[in-house]
Amino acid sequence: MKGMPGGMAQLMKQANQMQMKMKKAQEELAKVEYEATSGGGAVKVKVNGDHLITALTIDPEVLKAGDVEMLQDMILSATNEAVKTARDTSAKEMEKITGGLNIPGMF
Template sequence: MKDLMGLMGKAKEMQAKFQAMQEEIANLEVTGQSAGGLVQVTLSGKFEMRALKIDPSIFKEDDVEILEDLVLAAHNDAKVKVEAEMQKKTSELTAGMPLPPGMKLPF
């Protein structure tokens, strides 16, 4: 019974840590870029676009499609960075826990 109480305590502690991690990730801001930094997109940890910066040197009337592609590329770069940061924080939190391979947290 003592082991069960200890396990319950650890589960509550882990739940609190996950909640704190989720709040930290939600407040995270990551900037992705394309075209060598001419287009930059900043996303929150919830993948909300917070900022978009476009260098005026790439504005040309006939190049709208290129600009659209660059914005998408910068957004995708920022998204990959947010996902990597989430994975890093989750790995730090679960370090030492005997989890099955491939199991992703939070559930």
């Protein structure tokens, strides 16, 4: 950084600090679980901050109905909702760090 004007060196330092905060926030968010349900709680899906499914619970009563398409729809619905919640939460946390700046390649 020698030879850089003082303002540029300060900007680089701030960018590095922001990147470190973002990395730490991403690591923390990856540990959080988000749950969503569908069918009045008949299907529950948990995903983590990395958008991986960590748990899937299906009420046995749903299976008695024998409606495979309905069950598939409930699983998709709950999974999509849990992933959306995880994504939205992550975006809000990153926005707190970046102050709303959209910096390509940062996350």
